[in-house]
Amino acid sequence: MRFAILGPTTVDDGVGVTELPSGIPEAVLVALLLSSPRTVQLDALVDAVWADRPPAAAVDSLRNHLSRLRRFLGPVTAERLTTRPSGYLIDLDGASFDVAEFLALSRQGRRSAAEGAWAEASASLTAAQVLWRGEPLAGRSFGLDLTSRLHGLREERLLVQTVRIEADLYLGRHQELVGELSDLTATQPLHEPAWRQLSLALYRAGRQADALDALLRSRNLLDEQLGLDPSPELRELYQRILNQDPALDAGFGQGSAGIATPVSGPADLVPRPADPVSGSADPVSGSADFTSQPAAKDEPQPMAEAGTGAVGVAQLPALISDFTGRDEQIGFLSDAIAARSGRAGQVPVAVITGGGGLGKTSLAVAAAHHVSGLFPDGSLFVDLHGMDATTKDPAEVLGQWLVDLGTPAGSVPVDAEARQARFRSLTHAKRLLVVVDNARNAAQVLPLLPAASGSAVLVTSRSRLAELPAAARLDLKPLSGTEALSMLEELVGAERLGAEPEATEDILRVCAGLPLALRIVGARLQVRSSWPVHTLATRLDDERRRLDELSIGDLAARASFEVGFRSLPPGPHPESAPATVFTLLGLVTGPDITVDAVAALAGIAIGDAEAALDVLMDAHLVDSASPGRYHLHDLLRDFARELATPTDGEAEDSERVSTRSAALTRLVNWYCHAASAAADQLATRTADWDLLTRVPVAAVVPSFADREAAWSWFGAESANLQAAVVCAEAYLPGSQAWVLASQLVLFASQSRRWAEMAATFTVALRCARRVADLLGLARILSVLGYALGHLERYDEALETARQGVEAAERVGDPKLLITACNCYGWLLLKAERPREAVTQQEKTVAALREINEPEQIAAGLADLAEALAACGEHQAAVGCLQEALLLARKAATPYIEASILNALGAAHDVSGSGAEAVSLLTDAARLRGAIDDRAGQGESLLRLARVLAGLGRSPEAAAVWNQASALVDELGGEDLAELRADVEQTVMAATEQAD
Known part of the structure; x- marks a missing residue:
């Protein structure tokens, strides 16, 4: 494949x-x-x-x-x-997959180039280029994420071509490269490496004049399109070609002037110090100014001397060897700086923000190296340690920079404002790149901005620095899965990881795209070369020791998180302090949480919860995917959980236990009331046994205007509710777990989430047994029996339902007993014991008639009809369903009415009344759609498609099947998927026959 x-x-x-x-x-x-x-x-x-x-x-x-x-x-x-x-x-x-092959060949080729193995590099990179047969999704536009991914692939393709040409130049293949490079400079006119390579290839091919002309054309293009001067490498190469430097011809194996061998990405395009062409000890002098205004096209100008605009400061740190990915972000920052650099009176400031461990500094350094050619006067760098107690004073930084820029130490002003003035004066005519790392706030950064419009500033911070004027802002996110894997492969080796793909996937999941975590994992596997990858993956899987495992030497994920946590400001009250709210969020095990749920968890007003969450967001300790919903990535959640619960070997603190229990009680009780309010909109509930009196709530509970609002809430909160049931059973001594689970019955059954339902109600059953609550046992056993039956675990389901009947009999509540008996009867039918099922359902209907609730009688008759049909008594089944339909309409219960219409349609289909079946199933599908019973609508549409196909109405059948199939794709579920597969064969066969 x-x-x-x-x-x-x-x-x-x-x-x-x-x-x-x-x-x-x-x-x-x-x-x-x-x-x-x-x-x-x-x-x-x-x-x-x-x-x-x-x-x-x-x-x-x-x-x-x-x-x-x-x-x-x-x-x-x-x-x-x-x-x-x-x-x-x-x-x-x-x-x-050709992309995976391309990226692997790219990494292999660039690694060979870095090692000077030029023949191997050329072979690998040529193989990578051959995989491209054209443009992916050519000529069409798509969303930002897909567009950026494809842009990244195109950038990688250009990088592969650039390094492969570099390798071929080292191998002396200059003659055959001229045509390719001419095309490349025509399609990528601002790609300076191509112009350098073209000029060298032309010169080595004996075409000195053409080589000089190529460099002059590159100068004109840079000036016309960007208003930029050529890079020092281009100026130096011009002089060497002009003076016919013998080093350019030495053995043809010396590479192209100023071209680097990129290993990890575009940011690595920096000159190699040992290169005999670009690294000559004595610069060749020249006489003309290449950086002046462009000459007329018929009057080409010579280049400037290599020493012009020599770099005075070069403080950028080296790019770490395992830096990978972030091509899109580097491009964004580079474009922002290049587009604004040189505008009169403007110093472009680009701000990179993000939480601990995301690689802000590495990205800033990579982006700075990428654009360093735009700043011939060099670079300044400072780490302000903004979140540490040792944070630097801007005046202190300016004092050092003044010395670095040539001011004698004894002449540095003492006054902070005087230092700022001197710094602006010194930088007024320069083109400097200033990188300010780890800033606490805008006040630390503003004094460090140079005055020259040709300069630019890159700033990193954990805070968002909203008050700092910025030309571009980048809120850094975790690495994508592909980028994370690529980084880990650079550290550990693709072969070693590829041998254990599942363990590698587990590690990537735990690291959550954080470069710091990946770097730690990579370092640990590097120094433990005999370890299987799954050994570390298993240790990382233990949430209690995960942060301990993510530590090696001075690198530690926990320490990175602690920096941000310690810097949080105090709140107006201890209970609403951001640090308190963050700690309590460590108790939450669902995927996200709403602001009103946070208010319930902390026992504070919604406004105070919003304020605390805003602070946590600004500190990048929580994230928000949509308004009002918040989440922590897995490692931050582990850190918050450590703050809220004891670690191994730590004595349980009674105050902390009390705080934790109170917070979880508030949250779970709130979920109980909110879920109950939503369930009331899904169907009429004739019996709730006053369960909510067991779970008092003080927080504001949401209200729901209609069924659609309630259904939407359940859909968004389903995973959180299930997690709350598990959490309540683990940490709360009362009956909250089974009470909350009982509020989920209607949504779980109507959405047919049987596997989730079985897992959740198994936990709830454990709670009911622990507290010896007969009502809870009867309620949960019956519901769990339904779920297990839908999962075809019939032996387990029948025993569960039987116990449910026994518990209901002991409770003595007739409605509870009816539910339990109905479940047992339904399961007998599913277990292919239809005659026993009829007997059981007849008892259920008789008991229902005694309490005289039309809605419940209708549902019981529908179940009895299904059992009768299974015994072959179709007329009796239709009679039950027709009575049930009248009762459902009388009770105004559309959910039950739709279910009965569906069953009637299926019964008529079996009895050969196709036209009647079409009418009934159409009504059932329409009604189920109106009440947003999407799973039921999918079932009715699939049955309708089968009937239509059987009647020879193939186009209609295909259209209905497509509509139903889309619902199945959305909802999942084995029962619907199996029905779709069965109906698809019927519909396709009918379509082929019609054709």
Whole structure:
């Protein structure tokens, strides 16, 4: 199996090669391939494939495109496209992918070049270039994420070509390179390495005049398009060619002047000190000024002397060897600086912000090296230690910089303002790049800004520095999965990681894209070369010791987080202090949390919670993916959990236990009331047994205007609610776990999340047994029985339901007993014991008629009808369903009505009344759609498609099947997926027959 996107998108399944037609399905496949092995969320796919604002029905449209994609791929390949609870994933295990091959060859070739193995470098990089058959998704525009990924690939392609040409120049292949370099400079006119390489190739080919002309054309282009002077390397090469420097011809194996061998990315394009061409000890003098205004096209001007504008300060740190990725961010910063540098009166300031461990300093250094050619007077660098107790005073920094710029130490002014004035005077006519690392606030940075419009400033900080005037701001995020893997491969070796892909994936998940964590893991594996990768992965999997494992020497993830935590300001009250709120967030195990839930957790007002969260966001200790929702990445969560709970060997502090228990009680109780309010909108609940009186709440509970609002809330909070059940059972001594679980029954059943439901209610059952609560046992056993039955775990389900009946009988509540008996009867039917099921359901209906609640009787009759139909008594089943339909309509319960319409339609289909079945199933699908019962709507549409296909109405059947399939893609679930597969065969067979 092979996927290829570097050109037209193709899939080779071993039988033949399929080229995908251009359009959204192709873009979806490319987005999934570039993200593999990561799952891509549905909203992320929407953002990826639509360039502008997505259409109103983007999600539904995307599901249809996913169905089309599956058909394009064919059954074998489509199996690799899987639906996950959080999105979609394409599995590349055992398959090849041209992008992965390209990147591997690129790394191999650049590594060979760094080692001076030019023949091997040329071979690897040529092989990488051959993989490109054209432009990916050519001629179309897509969303920012996909566009940036493709841009990054194109940048890597240019880098590969540049280094391969460098290798070929070292191998003496200058004659054959002239044509390629002429084309490259025409398509990439601002790519200076290409002009340097072209001029050297021309000179070595005996074309001195053409070589000089090429350099002059590059000067004119830089001036016309960017208003920039040529780099020192270009000026020096001009003089050497002009003076026919013998070093340029020495053996043809000396490389191109000023060209570096990039190892990790564009930021590595810096001169090699040992290069005999660019590193000559004695600069060649010249007479004319290359940096003057461009000459007329028929009057080419000579270059300036190499010594003009010599660098006075060069304080940039070396780029760390394992730096990788961040190409998009480097490009953003470089463009921002280049576009604004030189404007009259303007000093462009670019600000990089982000939390600890994200690699802000490394990125700033890489970006600074990338643009250093724009600043011939050099660079200044300072680490302000803004979050430390040893933070530097700007006046102290200025005093050192004045000395660095040539001021005698004894002449440095004492007064801070005088130092600022002297600094501005010294830098007024210079073109300097200033890098200010680790600033605490804007006040630390402002005095350090130079006065010259040709200078620029890069600033890094954990704070957002909103008050600092900036030409560009970059809020740094964790590395992408591809970037993180590439970084780890640089440290550990691709072969070693490739031998243990699952362990590698576990490590990448734990490190969460943080360069610091990856660097620590890489260093530990480097010094433990005999360790299998899975040994460290297993140790990192233990949340209690994870931060201990992420430490080596002076590098420690915990220490990085502590810096930001210690710098948090105090709040107006201890309970609403940002540090207190952050610590309590360590108790939360769900994927995210809303601001009103945070208020409940901390026992504070919503406004105070918002204020604390804003501070935490500014400190990059929490993040927010959407307004009002907050989350911590996994390592920060581990750090917060350490603050809230004891570590191994630490005595449990009674005050901390009390604080933790009170906070969790407030949060879980709030979830109970919020979930109950939402469940009230999903269906009428005739019995709640006053459960909410067991979980008093003081915080403000949300209200829901209608079913749609409630359904949306459940969808957003489902994972958080399940996590809260687990947390309550682990830490709270009361009945909160099973009480909260009982509020989730309607949503879980209506959304058919049976596996999640079974896991959650197993935990709830443990709680009910622990507190010996008969009501909880009866309630939870019956619901768990339903979930296990839907998962076809019938033996376990029947025993669970039987225990539920026993518990309900002991409670003595008739409604509870009816629920338990109904569950048991339904399971008997599923276990293929239909006659026993009929007997059980008849008892249930009789008991329901005694309490005389139409809605409940209707539901019981529907279940009895299903059991009768299983016994072959179809007329009796239809009779039960018709009575049930009248009762459901009388009770105005659309959810039950829709379910009965669906069952009636299926019954008529079995009995051969196709037209009646179409009408009933159409009504069922329409009603289920109106009440947002998407799983039920999908089932009704699939059954309708099958009936239509059986009636020979193939076009209608195909249209309905596509609509249903999109719902199945969205919802997942084995039962719907199996029904879809069954119906698809019927629909496709009918379509082929019609054709």
